[in-house]
Amino acid sequence: MLDMLPTLLGGAWVTVELTFWSTLIGALCSFAFGIGRLSGNPVVKSVSVAYIEVFRGTSLLVQMFWIFFALPLMGVSLSPMTAGIAALSLNIGAYGAEVVRGAIQAVPKSQYEASRALNFTSWQALWYVALPQALPEMLPPFGNLAVQNLKDTALVSLITLSDLAFRAESLRNLTQKSTEIYGMTLLIYFALALVLTAVMKVLEKRIGRWKAGGGR
Amino acid sequence: MLFGYHWDLTSNWTFALSILPILLHGMLVTIEATLLGFFIAAVLGLVFAVLRGSPTRLISYPVAFIVEFFRDTPLLVQLYFLYFVLPNYGILLPAFMTGAVALGIQYSAYTSEVYRAGIEAVSRGQTEASRALNLSRADTFTRIILPQAVPRIIPALGNYLISIMKDVPVLSVVTVLEMLNVAKIIGDRTFQYLIPLTMVGGLYLLLTLFASFLVRALDTRLPKRGIPLK
Amino acid sequence: MSDDTLVHFDKVTKRFGDFEVLKNLDFKVKRGEKVTIIGPSGSGKSTVLRVLMTLEPINEGVVYLDGDPLWHEKRGHELVPASEAHLRQMRKKLGMVFQQFNLFPHMTVMRNLTEAPVRVLGLSRKEAQERARELLDMVGLSDQADKFPPQLSGGQQQRVGIARALAMRPQVMLFDEPTSALDPELVGDVLKVIHRLAEEHDLTMLLVTHEMDFARRISDRVCFFDQGAIREEGPPDQIFTEPKNQRTQEFLHAVLHPEA
Numbered sequence: 001m002l003d004m005l006p007t008l009l010g011g012a013w014v015t016v017e018l019t020f021w022s023t024l025i026g027a028l029c030s031f032a033f034g035i036g037r038l039s040g041n042p043v044v045k046s047v048s049v050a051y052i053e054v055f056r057g058t059s060l061l062v063q064m065f066w067i068f069f070a071l072p073l074m075g076v077s078l079s080p081m082t083a084g085i086a087a088l089s090l091n092i093g094a095y096g097a098e099v100v101r102g103a104i105q106a107v108p109k110s111q112y113e114a115s116r117a118l119n120f121t122s123w124q125a126l127w128y129v130a131l132p133q134a135l136p137e138m139l140p141p142f143g144n145l146a147v148q149n150l151k152d153t154a155l156v157s158l159i160t161l162s163d164l165a166f167r168a169e170s171l172r173n174l175t176q177k178s179t180e181i182y183g184m185t186l187l188i189y190f191a192l193a194l195v196l197t198a199v200m201k202v203l204e205k206r207i208g209r210w211k212a213g214g215g216r
Numbered sequence: 217m218l219f220g221y222h223w224d225l226t227s228n229w230t231f232a233l234s235i236l237p238i239l240l241h242g243m244l245v246t247i248e249a250t251l252l253g254f255f256i257a258a259v260l261g262l263v264f265a266v267l268r269g270s271p272t273r274l275i276s277y278p279v280a281f282i283v284e285f286f287r288d289t290p291l292l293v294q295l296y297f298l299y300f301v302l303p304n305y306g307i308l309l310p311a312f313m314t315g316a317v318a319l320g321i322q323y324s325a326y327t328s329e330v331y332r333a334g335i336e337a338v339s340r341g342q343t344e345a346s347r348a349l350n351l352s353r354a355d356t357f358t359r360i361i362l363p364q365a366v367p368r369i370i371p372a373l374g375n376y377l378i379s380i381m382k383d384v385p386v387l388s389v390v391t392v393l394e395m396l397n398v399a400k401i402i403g404d405r406t407f408q409y410l411i412p413l414t415m416v417g418g419l420y421l422l423l424t425l426f427a428s429f430l431v432r433a434l435d436t437r438l439p440k441r442g443i444p445l446k
Numbered sequence: 447m448s449d450d451t452l453v454h455f456d457k458v459t460k461r462f463g464d465f466e467v468l469k470n471l472d473f474k475v476k477r478g479e480k481v482t483i484i485g486p487s488g489s490g491k492s493t494v495l496r497v498l499m500t501l502e503p504i505n506e507g508v509v510y511l512d513g514d515p516l517w518h519e520k521r522g523h524e525l526v527p528a529s530e531a532h533l534r535q536m537r538k539k540l541g542m543v544f545q546q547f548n549l550f551p552h553m554t555v556m557r558n559l560t561e562a563p564v565r566v567l568g569l570s571r572k573e574a575q576e577r578a579r580e581l582l583d584m585v586g587l588s589d590q591a592d593k594f595p596p597q598l599s600g601g602q603q604q605r606v607g608i609a610r611a612l613a614m615r616p617q618v619m620l621f622d623e624p625t626s627a628l629d630p631e632l633v634g635d636v637l638k639v640i641h642r643l644a645e646e647h648d649l650t651m652l653l654v655t656h657e658m659d660f661a662r663r664i665s666d667r668v669c670f671f672d673q674g675a676i677r678e679e680g681p682p683d684q685i686f687t688e689p690k691n692q693r694t695q696e697f698l699h700a701v702l703h704p705e706a
Contacts, residue, residue, distance in 0.1 A: 114548035118562035154290035193288035
């Protein structure tokens with residue numbers, strides 16, 4: 001049984017890489033489109049709304065298949081890794097965009113009024129006043145999304161990427177020891193999720209420092 | 217040919233039109249799997265929520281761990297586990313049932329949280345007031361807590377119904393002929409992936425928009441301050 | 447318009463839905479004048495300040511600030527709705543102190559005082575900090591520079607709010623019920639600061655308050671506001687001792703003798 005562990009851990013590393021890049025790019029999408037959705041510019045706003053609705057409204061696996069199988073027919077061929085990261089980032093980014101929008105909207109109106117009275121431009125008010133206050137509110141839901149993303153990476157095995165889930169399935173085909181293989185695989189995913197959660201908790205503490213100083 | 221329908225490759229439009237009935241056939245399976253998976257998640261989640269609230273740590277701690285484990289591991293791997301491991305122990309389920317159970321297990325972790333949060337959102341003051349009035353624990357739960365918690369719980373459950381619907385395509389790996397699998401088969405046979413996959417995307421948008429509309433309509437109709445008791 | 451008029455509301459109407467908060471309001475403030483607006487809640491007195499600070503647009507009329515239309519721009523001989531660039535130009539002359547302080551909770555006191563001077567006025571961090579230290583000294587909070595607003599008492603927060611507005615060197619300071627959100631024992635320190643400001647600077651001040659004694663002491667002129675318009679105005683001694691308008695009499699009686 002232990003002789004299968006290196007193979008699985010090799011796959012786990014691919015899973016970690018996928019999670020890292022798609023969470024990072026997904027976070028960028030979240031901010032771009034979450035802020036875009038609040039924009040006064042009608043073009044920016046409708047592009048953001050369309051992006052969010054399409055990627056939240058359809059299934060991740062459909063998106064992944066579309067990017068991997070259908071896009072080449074329009075002349076855009078992506079490697080499995082690129083297709084996987086693209087699908088995961090765009091998908092999680094759409095959910096993240098709603099988190100960003102919600103957190104920005106939750107900043108009290110009075111903060112924007114104070115910014116105006118101090119003659120900040122609306123970009124300055126967003127960047128220096130609203131976002132720093134909204135960020136701590138975003139982190140807990142971002143943590144959940146990151147774990148969701150980690151789990152979602154398993155789907156890339158269906159577009160031939162050799163991640164943890166893919167290797168588990170190949171090993172099962174080879175050895176038929178399904179209980180051990182899937183048991184170990186589940187435990188590795190669980191451990192990864194716990195580590196990811198812990199990292200997000202540390203981030204939460206760091207970034208929300210001014211809140212901890214509250215009270216008198 | 218699939219489900220007795222032929223496709224017509226004369227043009228893009230005839231192709232799209234000819235595979236629509238096949239995709240709708242798959243959509244029916246998607247909806248069935250969604251509903252069954254949701255039912256299992258709703259019931260199992262309730263069981264977990266109750267057990268997790270147990271005053272005995274010997275029960276509440278292991279249950280909390282199980283729920284966390286279900287939440288933190290991928291649906292796909294859970295599904296593989298059920299599909300390939302259960303038969304080793306003499307449990308043979310059809311692929312569709314296995315898929316629905318996997319959905320139910322994965323989402324029971326989320327629904328149990330919905331129940332717990334819904335109940336906890338009813339203020340402490342309500343429990344204390346009930347105690348001050350000497351209401352029994354059972355009365356407090358059924359007459360005071362539950363009527364106020366239910367309007368919070370139902371829309372949240374509805375949102376998970378939509379999430380489950382979007383996860384049904386994962387069931388294609390164990391041969392369930394839901395919408396995406398059907399589209400993939402058409403693509404494999406005709407080398408035309410773009411049209412069937414785009415249509416599945418479109419149908420999914422319609423499904424989720426319709427479902428969110430229902431959830432929102434339900435939400436606005438629910439009494440915000442709790443179910444009135446007269 | 448005479449030269450020393452700084453603020454001029456010319457037949458200004460402001461509606462919220464069907465409700466007219468300001469009705470055809472005419473109102474002038476001279477350069478350096480300290481004006482207090484009193485009146486029942488919901489009378490629209492805070493709206494005057496919020497319109498002036500460009501937080502609430504108006505529906506009819508023209509507001510002039512230092513001779514220029516505030517909510518409009520001149521295009522040829524016509525007045526068209528103001529652009530954001532114009533509003534930013536006008537806001538340079540204004541500073542506001544809010545009822546709920548509206549400090550930035552994620553910035554230290556020092557940062558609250560320096561952020562806008564650095565970002566908006568283009569001061570260097572060092573210049574801004576020097577200016578901030580002087581202002582903190584003036585409001586008696588030199589030792590609190592590194593704290594975050596939630597760590598301060600309400601009275602301290604409001605004094606930071608005053609210093610923050612002054613750091614932008616406005617010509618007109620607007621005080622929107624600056625002591626209404628404070629515990630009674632903290633009101634004094636804030637009023638002292640405003641009082642000193644009124645005595646030592648040639649700032650134009652517009653104050654909405656429920657502190658009648660204070661209004662009487664610092665104002666050059668008191669305006670009684672009711673139902674979206676000024677019912678009566680004059681020197682504080684006249685308004686408080688011999689009000690002519692019946693509504694003013696009733697209001698002052700209710701406020702000054704609440705037990706009766």
